[in-house]
Amino acid sequence: MSDNAPLLAVEDLSIMIGRQAENLVDGVSFSVMPGETLCIVGESGCGKSVTALALMGLLQTPPVHITSGSVRFDGHDLLGLSVDDWSDLRGDRMAMIFQEPMTALNPAFTIGDQIAESVMRHRRIGAEAARARALEMLERVGIPAARTRLDAYPHQLSGGMRQRAMIAMALANDPTLLIADEPTTALDVTIQAQVLQLIRDLQRESGTALILITHDLGVVAEVADKVAVMYAGRIVETAPVEALFNDPQHPYTIGLIGSLPGLEAGQRGSRLATIPGLVPAPESMPAGCRFADRCPFATATCAEAPPLREIASGHAVACHYAPLEEHCAPEQAA
Amino acid sequence: MIESAVMKQDTATDSPLIEARGLRKHFVTKRPLFGQPTIVRAVDGVDLAVRRGETFSIVGESGCGKSTLARLLIRLLDPSEGSVIYDGKDIAALPEGEMRRLRRDLQFVFQDPFSSLNPRMTIGGLVEEPMRAHGIHDPKQRREEVAKLLRRVGLRPEYADRYPHEFSGGQRQRIGIARALATGPKLLIGDEPVSALDVSVQAQVINLLEDLKEEFGLTLIVIAHDLAVVRHMSDRVGVMYLGEMVEVGEAENFFAAPLHPYSRALLAAIPAPDPARRNATRQATLTGDIPSPTAPPSGCRFHTRCPYADARCKEERPVLRPAGAGRAVACHHFETLEPAEGLPLPPTRSPRVEQRFALYRARRAGETPPRGPSPEENSPGPSVAQPAAEN
Numbered sequence A: 001m002s003d004n005a006p007l008l009a010v011e012d013l014s015i016m017i018g019r020q021a022e023n024l025v026d027g028v029s030f031s032v033m034p035g036e037t038l039c040i041v042g043e044s045g046c047g048k049s050v051t052a053l054a055l056m057g058l059l060q061t062p063p064v065h066i067t068s069g070s071v072r073f074d075g076h077d078l079l080g081l082s083v084d085d086w087s088d089l090r091g092d093r094m095a096m097i098f099q100e101p102m103t104a105l106n107p108a109f110t111i112g113d114q115i116a117e118s119v120m121r122h123r124r125i126g127a128e129a130a131r132a133r134a135l136e137m138l139e140r141v142g143i144p145a146a147r148t149r150l151d152a153y154p155h156q157l158s159g160g161m162r163q164r165a166m167i168a169m170a171l172a173n174d175p176t177l178l179i180a181d182e183p184t185t186a187l188d189v190t191i192q193a194q195v196l197q198l199i200r201d202l203q204r205e206s207g208t209a210l211i212l213i214t215h216d217l218g219v220v221a222e223v224a225d226k227v228a229v230m231y232a233g234r235i236v237e238t239a240p241v242e243a244l245f246n247d248p249q250h251p252y253t254i255g256l257i258g259s260l261p262g263l264e265a266g267q268r269g270s271r272l273a274t275i276p277g278l279v280p281a282p283e284s285m286p287a288g289c290r291f292a293d294r295c296p297f298a299t300a301t302c303a304e305a306p307p308l309r310e311i312a313s314g315h316a317v318a319c320h321y322a323p324l325e326e327h328c329a330p331e332q333a334a
Numbered sequence B: 001m002i003e004s005a006v007m008k009q010d011t012a013t014d015s016p017l018i019e020a021r022g023l024r025k026h027f028v029t030k031r032p033l034f035g036q037p038t039i040v041r042a043v044d045g046v047d048l049a050v051r052r053g054e055t056f057s058i059v060g061e062s063g064c065g066k067s068t069l070a071r072l073l074i075r076l077l078d079p080s081e082g083s084v085i086y087d088g089k090d091i092a093a094l095p096e097g098e099m100r101r102l103r104r105d106l107q108f109v110f111q112d113p114f115s116s117l118n119p120r121m122t123i124g125g126l127v128e129e130p131m132r133a134h135g136i137h138d139p140k141q142r143r144e145e146v147a148k149l150l151r152r153v154g155l156r157p158e159y160a161d162r163y164p165h166e167f168s169g170g171q172r173q174r175i176g177i178a179r180a181l182a183t184g185p186k187l188l189i190g191d192e193p194v195s196a197l198d199v200s201v202q203a204q205v206i207n208l209l210e211d212l213k214e215e216f217g218l219t220l221i222v223i224a225h226d227l228a229v230v231r232h233m234s235d236r237v238g239v240m241y242l243g244e245m246v247e248v249g250e251a252e253n254f255f256a257a258p259l260h261p262y263s264r265a266l267l268a269a270i271p272a273p274d275p276a277r278r279n280a281t282r283q284a285t286l287t288g289d290i291p292s293p294t295a296p297p298s299g300c301r302f303h304t305r306c307p308y309a310d311a312r313c314k315e316e317r318p319v320l321r322p323a324g325a326g327r328a329v330a331c332h333h334f335e336t337l338e339p340a341e342g343l344p345l346p347p348t349r350s351p352r353v354e355q356r357f358a359l360y361r362a363r364r365a366g367e368t369p370p371r372g373p374s375p376e377e378n379s380p381g382p383s384v385a386q387p388a389a390e391n
Helices: A048-055 A083-089 A111-122 A127-140 A159-171 A189-206 A217-223 A241-246 A251-258 B002-008 B066-073 B096-102 B123-133 B139-152 B157-161 B169-181 B199-216 B227-233 B251-256 B261-269 B311-315 B351-367
Strands: A008-017 A025-032 A037-041 A064-073 A094-097 A177-181 A209-214 A226-231 A234-240 A309-312 A315-317 B018-030 B038-050 B055-059 B081-086 B106-109 B187-191 B219-224 B236-241 B244-250
Touching: A008 A048, A025 A037, A025 A048, A025 A064, A025 A226, A025 A234, A037 A048, A037 A217, A048 A064, A048 A177, A048 A209, A094 A159, A111 A127, A111 A159, A127 A159, A159 A189, A189 A209, A189 A217, A189 B261, A209 A217, A217 A241, A226 A241, A226 A251, A234 A241, A234 A251, A251 B199, A251 B351, B018 B066, B038 B066, B038 B244, B055 B066, B055 B227, B066 B187, B066 B219, B106 B169, B123 B139, B123 B157, B123 B169, B139 B157, B139 B169, B169 B199, B199 B227, B219 B227, B227 B251, B236 B251, B236 B261, B244 B251, B244 B261
Parallel strands: A037 A209, A037 A226, A094 A177, A177 A209, B055 B219, B055 B236, B106 B187, B187 B219
Antiparallel strands: A008 A025, A008 A064, A226 A234, A234 A315, A309 A315, B018 B038, B018 B081, B236 B244
């Protein structure tokens, strides 16, 4: 692996459902370096999960299809892969953790069998060795009494344990890229803290790159190196994590951070800064900037889609008016 | 906000509006032909007093019994033991008919806006139904009232003829709130009222609840697991663990310095939305899972996960005892533990960020009225979306 080549490079990826006029995911570009953690943040319906599924070759085609763009993983073009090549890649060099471990694990097989299956699929080893690997993985993710849990069925484990088992399965073949779609959303906060800590520790040990999809800015601040904010199918801002929180540029990012309770300077009794209105529906995407109808700074200029432009090293924003204080200075003092 | 509510009712600020005494609810989950039935002790001896006009939040992780407690308080469930005193009356023992009349005062907002509204009723019908059930107003007045309520929660009165599926999650939650307000309640209980919503919509609904509370002089009980929401909304907080209340206190004190080891762990587990504090918040992660409420641990129920537990904790169940400043804690050792770090204060922002927030707020204020949700905050849902820019 050379030093400057990204492990994963997504260029101008567009995804469409059925025959809708506008793309569900529209011209999304990002890259992940080896060992790096990229968080993709956004609210429901922004296209973050669809993007993740596209990277794993898991889109249901039809009705969903990729209309343009390229995805390069370690130098190979993923979008041209055959079904067999995908199967060789998935679970081996790329793996995914899903939000709901109960639906992602097969209820009819024991945890040990499911982990061993993925090891045997990708490694030329026997059942015994695969089982030993499964045990090793369960121990590594901190499942107590791992030996007996090998023979447990998913329903016999708690939510946190199931999520650990899924992480064990995903990491069993030492992937170079792990994609986690809302891995802690279904978990209680003390369990979430355990799982985040686990993901971070494992990532540090193994040097796996991570793409973490979340709606929770708290989680982003905990784990991200780099963040991409998505809104209605487009990336509106990408930045190193410190810059996103200390120098948010896009009005949507500002609104999102302002919507977090307990974050704004005033506390009890203060009102949260809200973003008015709703995310546009996929069948009626605005032609220009997709945030314009909810944006307090929008003008006629915004009928034209703003390109993602770099305003500092590694920090890019898709807004005609960034930085806001230069373009939208208040006429009167507050 | 609290002051104004208190002023409206200054005659009776001292007596609690609703009170639970030794409240228990045990569910039998399995009754085998032979042997002992399996009993879930969902709520196991809770004492609680909620003052008039305050917002009281009950927090805890899944399975701690907070939703059961909420349902017991307005008798959507009958308690196995103990009493609920509302306005001086024990409602746990009230006959059906009288209880039904009392329900005008006690209303509930449910977590899931998708399953709590009858899909076959129009939203006008849904909001009118509680008034009809309680014989409030004649049909014409009721229609006017429905229009008023819809407008108040930020929906257009013209939507009255539409069905729930035509609305987004946040809008449905507003409908649920309008419905709860229809009978003119004194107490509103919200069971995770915003946890199913996206952050930006969540903020809108939190603002709405706070406005309505002030306007209608409501007492609010909020069940939540999101402590950031709780800190923003609450006057007082109660923490539950496995069916028991382990700590009660003023929100401000509680978040500044939680006393119970479980409260400490809960606060420490919240991911701080501030990358600079990433490693500082990570020392006190709890190990282990929440034990099953069918077989709670002996003694202090938290002793299996508590870093401070000793032999006494395994045997003797601690009771909730006063801890000064109106707080109460159920822990044998809280006095001797080293002071806890509270929830970190919001990060101090660079002037540039402050400037942008100010700019954002100023712009928002310039285009919409500063108080109350404006109609355009909730202009039509997905099925009727109109991309026209606001001005």
